[in-house]
Amino acid sequence: MRTYRCACENMLFIDNSVCLRCGKETGFCPGCRAVVALLPQPEGGWRCGNPACGVALVKCANYQQHSVCNRCVSAADAATLADDVLCDCCCFNQTIPDLTVPHYAEKWYRLESAKRRLFYDLDLLGLPYRLDESDPRPKLRFDFKADVITHCLMRHMGAVERVYTGHANGLITINILEADDAERERLRVHLGEAHRTLIGHFRHEIAHYFWEILVLGRDEEEFRKVFGNHENPTYQDALAAYYKNGAPAGWQERFVSAYASMHPWEDFAETFATYLDMVSVLDTAHQVDFTRTPPRLGDFDAMVTQYKALGIGMNEINRSMGLLDLVPEVLVEPVREKMRYVHNLIAANSTITPVEPQNQ
Ligand SMILES: [Zn+2]
Ligand SMILES: [Zn+2]
Ligand SMILES: [Zn+2]
Ligand SMILES: [Zn+2]
Known part of the structure; x- marks a missing residue:
C-alpha cells in the first residue's frame, strides 16, 4: 500500500480524509491516483492539491454525506452522472447497511476501507474487475x-434471517457483523482460524469472482490438474461432509488452511487470498522502505522467497508486541504450486505488464 504526501509535505495514508498536520481536508484524486489535499474552490467543489494535477473534483456522495469514503470524482465526470455521484469504489455497491441502526455507519466505514485496499491490490496486479457493459460475464457487486x-411480541417468539458472507454470480455479500471486532474475534477462535479480518474476507470472496470470470469455461482443465475435480463431489456434498467430519488429517501438507480442504473452489479462494496477502505485504514493505526493491510481480519464486524472509521477521516483531503472527501460513510445496497457478492465471489475464525490478 502506497503512502502519499499532503501539500504541506505531511505523510498521508489511503484512508485519510484530513491532514493531521495542516488540517486540510484530503481525498483520493482519480486524476493523479493519489490521496491529496483538497483545495476548496470559491465557486464550490474542490481542486486537487497536487500542483502537477490540479483537477477539479467532486467528493463521492458517500464521502460527502456519510464519511465512509474519502474518494473524489473528477468534476467533468461528475457532470455526466445523474443524482448521487459515487466514486470508482462505491459504485460497485448494490446494498448498503441500514444507517438508521446505531453503529451501522461505523461498520460500513470499515467495510469500505477494506474494499478500497482490495481494489488497490487488484489494480496493482491489473486484475480485470471493471468489466464493460458489453461483457457477458457477471458484473461485480x-x-x-x-x-x-x-x-x-404477542407470542414472545422471534425469527432470524441470516446473512451469509459469500459470492454468487458476481455478487459478494458480507454480513456486517464481521465489522464488529468482538464478534469477528469470537468467530475466529470458534473456527480455529489463524486470522479473521475484513480484508481477508474481501480477498477470499473476490477469488470466487475471479474463478467465475477467468477460470469457468476458460481454464477448467488446467484448474482440475492443480486443485482437483470441482464437479465431483458437488459443492453441497463437500460442504456437508466438511461440517460433519472436519478437515482430513494432515491437511497442512496439502492445503493453506483447513477450510481449503473442503472443496476445490474453497481451496482456490484460500490460495488466491494468500497470494493477495503476499502481494500486499511485499508492496507495503517496499512502500514504507522495509525492502529496497519493489516486489517482483513477474517472478513468482522471487516473491515467495522475499515473503518468507519478511514473514519470519514480521512474525517475530508481532510476537514482541503480543500480536498474532503476520504470516501464519506455511507455504509447503503443494501450496506453492497452487499459488503458482494463481500467479500464472493473473499474469495471463492482467491488463498491465508487471513492473520488472531495476538493477537486478
Ligand atoms: Zn497537510
Ligand atoms: Zn490529482
Ligand atoms: Zn466512494
Ligand atoms: Zn469461499
Missing part, C-alpha cells in the same frame, strides 16, 4: 447486510 431479527 457488493451487498453489505445484517441479519434480520423479527420479533413477535
Whole structure:
C-alpha cells in the first residue's frame, strides 16, 4: 500500500480524509491516483492539491454525506452522472447497511476501507474487475447486510434471517457483523482460524469472482490438474461432509488452511487470498522502505522467497508486541504450486505488464 504526501509535505495514508498536520481536508484524486489535499474552490467543489494535477473534483456522495469514503470524482465526470455521484469504489455497491441502526455507519466505514485496499491490490496486479457493459460475464457487486431479527411480541417468539458472507454470480455479500471486532474475534477462535479480518474476507470472496470470470469455461482443465475435480463431489456434498467430519488429517501438507480442504473452489479462494496477502505485504514493505526493491510481480519464486524472509521477521516483531503472527501460513510445496497457478492465471489475464525490478 502506497503512502502519499499532503501539500504541506505531511505523510498521508489511503484512508485519510484530513491532514493531521495542516488540517486540510484530503481525498483520493482519480486524476493523479493519489490521496491529496483538497483545495476548496470559491465557486464550490474542490481542486486537487497536487500542483502537477490540479483537477477539479467532486467528493463521492458517500464521502460527502456519510464519511465512509474519502474518494473524489473528477468534476467533468461528475457532470455526466445523474443524482448521487459515487466514486470508482462505491459504485460497485448494490446494498448498503441500514444507517438508521446505531453503529451501522461505523461498520460500513470499515467495510469500505477494506474494499478500497482490495481494489488497490487488484489494480496493482491489473486484475480485470471493471468489466464493460458489453461483457457477458457477471458484473461485480457488493451487498453489505445484517441479519434480520423479527420479533413477535404477542407470542414472545422471534425469527432470524441470516446473512451469509459469500459470492454468487458476481455478487459478494458480507454480513456486517464481521465489522464488529468482538464478534469477528469470537468467530475466529470458534473456527480455529489463524486470522479473521475484513480484508481477508474481501480477498477470499473476490477469488470466487475471479474463478467465475477467468477460470469457468476458460481454464477448467488446467484448474482440475492443480486443485482437483470441482464437479465431483458437488459443492453441497463437500460442504456437508466438511461440517460433519472436519478437515482430513494432515491437511497442512496439502492445503493453506483447513477450510481449503473442503472443496476445490474453497481451496482456490484460500490460495488466491494468500497470494493477495503476499502481494500486499511485499508492496507495503517496499512502500514504507522495509525492502529496497519493489516486489517482483513477474517472478513468482522471487516473491515467495522475499515473503518468507519478511514473514519470519514480521512474525517475530508481532510476537514482541503480543500480536498474532503476520504470516501464519506455511507455504509447503503443494501450496506453492497452487499459488503458482494463481500467479500464472493473473499474469495471463492482467491488463498491465508487471513492473520488472531495476538493477537486478
Ligand atoms: Zn497537510
Ligand atoms: Zn490529482
Ligand atoms: Zn466512494
Ligand atoms: Zn469461499
